[in-house]
Amino acid sequence: MLETEALKSLYEKHCKHGFQYIYGTAGFRYKADVLDTVMFTTGVLAGLRSLYLNGQTVGVMVTASHNPPEDNGVKIVEPRGEMLEQSWEKYATELANCASQSYSSFETKLQELVVTLKVDTKKSGGIVVARDSRESGPHLVSAFKAGAQVLPTVKIIDYGILTTPQLHFLTSKTNELPEGAEIGEQLYYQELLSAWDQVTDLCGIKSLPFHLQIDAANGIGGPKVMEMLSQSDFFSGAYEVVNADWQTYAALNHLCGADFVKTNQKLPHGISSSGNQAANQISCSFDGDADRIVFYYCDAMGHFRLLDGDKMATLFAKFFQDLLHQAGLQDAIEMVAVQTAYANGSSTHHLEKVLGATVKCTSTGVKHLHHEAVKSDIGIYFEANGHGTVIFSTKFVDTVNQRLAASTQDISKSHKALQLLKLFTKLINQTVGDAISDMLAVLAVLSILNWTPQKWDQEYTDLPNRLLKVSVPDRTLFKTTNAERQLVSPAGLQQKIDVLVSKFDKARSFVRASGTEDAVRVYAEAASRAQADSLASMVGTIVENS
Template identity: 65%
Template sequence: MLDKGTLERLFKTYCKPGFTYAYGTAGFRYKADVLDTVMFTTGVLAGLRSIYMEGRTVGVMITASHNPPEDNGVKIVDPKGEMLEQSWESYATDLANSATQDFTAFSVFLQKLVHELGIDTNAPGNIAIARDSRESGPRLLRAFLSGSRILPNIRITDHGLLTTPQLHFLTSKGNEQQNGPAVDRFFYYKEFLSAWDDITALCGIKSLPYKLEIDAANGIGAPRVKEMLSAHKFFDGNFRVVNDDWQTPASLNHLCGADYVKTNQRLPHGIQAKNDCPRICCSFDGDADRIVFYFCDSKGQFRLLDGDKMATLFAKFFQSILSSVNLQESLSLGVVQTAYANGSSTHYIEQVLGIPVTCTPTGVKHLHHEAINHDIGVYFEANGHGTVVFSKKFDEVVSRGLSNRHQSSSTLQSLRLLSKFSNLINQTVGDAISDMMGVLAVLSILGWSPQKWDLEYTDLPNKLVKVLVPDRTVYKTTNAERQLLSPPGLQGKIDALVADYQHARSFVRASGTEDAVRVYAEASTREEADSLASRVSQVVK
């Protein structure tokens, strides 16, 4: 480690007293002007994590996703591309909060951590880092790099501007392929496009079934999706990216993007309400790890195809392929949702498809950990954040099937399809680009229009409201966030309100990314859902 004098000088450059940080749903996320301290300490912590993981590459993403342009954040990605292990979230928080006291508190805590974890601070480590298009990104990157440099043997690969899922994917592949080709964003494009080419060739698909309009939220997804798809025969001339002004920081997520479309249930700026040509539209969020689809029906009305609709589409698709090759008993298929999933989607998956559903707390890290208990685990948050994960057993069973020379050609075709789908989907985390291609591939194979997809089930009317409260930390939940434990007595009041409505549901939880409490309500009519949300909001305040 650096000598004390140099360390103290660096510390004083970046660390300021008087702020308390918490590692939230997706890392540290605040207004960018209070982030320097935690960027510096996260630089230290990511280095320690890599040394602890025997030098394997740890990823770091600087982003605040769908939040406004003046926010930013940082999260650490573990070597397999997954979210940071939970016990380390507390180390990250405690290290940051020691640094907001003074240099002595920071160095004492750091020494204690290093000692307790048995870390040799001179050992080698590797970090792969990237950022989204926010204006504060370069400044925060400098603070991070200075933190990581207090450990002398940490090698940094700076990928520059990437989408969040690209960084997850490259972190994971970088660890798998030590001596292979360069693992950069072009490697990402090649991997996913070759899976797309294999699937379309296998299924005889010659072109996109309809025009594609992509709202890129004026974020980093815009240049990346253009760079990836522009030169490809399927997409060239058949897709259009709107809200692609990623170089104007103030326009990020403004009147556009997945969060805007899902929350307001309306078209983003830049996409016209028309139904004169077959088309499907989608919106990414600011760092392109979420996607929602939509279209306008014959009356020109907006129809949303959100994360729940994607989960049901993938679940139904994989279920039908598994049963076509008689693998439904040997390979388990399950869907993971959160309490925000529309009740109709859960009912459809469980009762119509007969596929088990598990509910976890909000945040993909929770969904992901549950999904890996299945051989094919489909997980999506209603807001469009999710993916599909395939187990080792899935790989083994499929490759065994493929090497069996007595299989019929239709069985071989289905097994190849399963195998190629596991390559088309970014299994490390939700990925707008990869999910988009996955959905387009499924719709093309099934020959479905967006209208047909939408008709699978009808959403219950619902409402999500943000309520500002003096202290959101008092809102403690249980039962996958569906019930409040505290403040005392509040859950009883919510239950009493819910009982006034037909087929209704409502729950309250503190946001992990914003200083607010979220109220969700659904009921059998629009009026009832709105009324329940408003009455629950009143008792929460």
């Protein structure tokens, strides 16, 4: 660790006083102009985490995802590509807030962490870092690197601008592959495209059955998805990317992107309803850092039809359930779908009653869903906003490989199902929700099933719902229980919500503090669009007045 004078000099250059930080569901996320201090301390903490894990490389992503351009944030990624170990979120918050108070407070907390965690600061470690396309990114990465310098034995690799899932992927590969292996974003493209080619060859798919439009939210997903698809002859002429102006900072997530489409339930800027009415047309939207995706089309009447995270979860559940039966693994492999309270009630009913799948509900935030999903052999998790993935256990991989080895010469339906199960473990980025990887996986499933967007949509009908964002003076006052479906604070507010819900058909509503913004989110669902809108508005009003 640096000598006191050098440490103090870096601290004084990068840290400001007077701001309180919280490591939320997606790390630290605030207006960019208050992030210098927390970027510095995150550099320190990421180095400590690497040393604590005996030198394994950890990842750091500087992003604010779907938030407005003036926001930014940072999160730490575990060596296998997962979110930061939850017990360390407290350390990240404490170190940042001590630095926000004074140098002596910061130094004391740092020394305390080193002792408490028994970190050998003389060992070697590693950090890989990347950022999204926000204007504040370069400055904040500099503050982060200054913090990492506090531990000189920790080596930093800066990958520049990446999507969040690419950073998770490269973090995992850095720890998985032998030293000296060539690791970079090209490895990401090669792995996904190789899996795609093998899936399409196995299933005799020569071309996409529909034209694809990609709304890239004017974020970094635009150039990255174009870079990848340009390397594949299969996709030549089969797609177009709109809202790909990632270098105009103010355009990021503006009137476009997954959050805009999901929240407003309408087409983004740049995509018209006319082309989306055709059976051979499907569109999708990424968010700013390309870790979320939603699909959509327009029906024959020109009405917008959303295919969100719930629809993706049910699509994958049906597909993998069918493959397991074809492979004779339905009794050997456990498949679970993990949802949050935001999941549409119809999707949960379809999973449980029509598909017969096991469904678990967790608190909002992919870290909670991921933690639950890894307990199963196939864990399918998607938030309704389109953030999610599918996770396959070691037992699953071993079982599939063993069955394949025993049926090498077999050309039966069972053998093909086993091959597809294995290939989808490569096509899907299991480290985190990934708009590009999820896009390919959905396109592959629809192509294999020979489904149009309309056929996918008709599997079940969503209950109309509305999601509102209500600004409040202090979001921390809103505390929940029962996987965030019930309020325990402010006192009496849940009872008022229950009274309103009882006035509508097939209704439910809940309120929770945002994990990424200074706001409270209100979700309402009912039998008709008018009822859902009315319920959301009424609940929003009582929240505002609480």
